[in-house]
Amino acid sequence: xxxxxxxxxxxxLSVGTFFEGETAILIVSSLVHKGLFLFPVTVLSAFxxxxxxxxxxxxxxxxxxxxxxxxxxxxxxxxLPLTSFxxxxxxxxxxxxRFLYGFRIIIPIMIGMSGLxxxxxxxxxxxxxxIWATAVSTVGYWAGRIFNLDAKIFQDNLLIIVIxxxxxxxxxxxxxxxxxxxxxxx
Numbered sequence: 630x631x632x633x634x635x636x637x638x639x640x641x642l643s644v645g646t647f648f649e650g651e652t653a654i655l656i657v658s659s660l661v662h663k664g665l666f667l668f669p670v671t672v673l674s675a676f677x678x679x680x681x682x683x684x685x686x687x688x689x690x691x692x693x694x695x696x697x698x699x700x701x702x703x704x705x706x707x708x709l710p711l712t713s714f715x716x717x718x719x720x721x722x723x724x725x726x727r728f729l730y731g732f733r734i735i736i737p738i739m740i741g742m743s744g745l746x747x748x749x750x751x752x753x754x755x756x757x758x759x760i761w762a763t764a765v766s767t768v769g770y771w772a773g774r775i776f777n778l779d780a781k782i783f784q785d786n787l788l789i790i791v792i793x794x795x796x797x798x799x800x801x802x803x804x805x806x807x808x809x810x811x812x813x814x815x
Contacts, residue, residue: 638666639674646678651765651798658766659773676762683737683754690741715739723753727761730802
């Protein structure tokens, strides 16, 4: 496993954050304390994968979202409450969407459909992406350091560790969601 990590670690992290960020970044960043990865490169690799993903979905929403919905009235009816919620909470969502576990595709599509100009989305996606990648990498680093994780432990306990980090990612997303939308919901 250590050979794989040496050869493909940062690339695998970028691919992992493209699809589902928290688990991939927590796993890789937990090995920083063992010298397998460098913290700044880990943060930038995680940011890069999620940044590309967000922009692909943003442009799907911006270029084709409204046309796609206009041909599907049932889906359009289901999207109306989500769109309305986004309009009421635009800035909260723009600053927190990366931390909202399970919404990594729909929110950038919705942002693209909202008409937010690409320059403004660039600002939000860059700032929040770097904050997200740094914060989650820091949590992963400390988890790896506290539990003294290394490549051998990952190899022997991969499923348990992935489930644990996925659960931690869900917990982080849940806490951010509660803090971000505290006033809106209550």
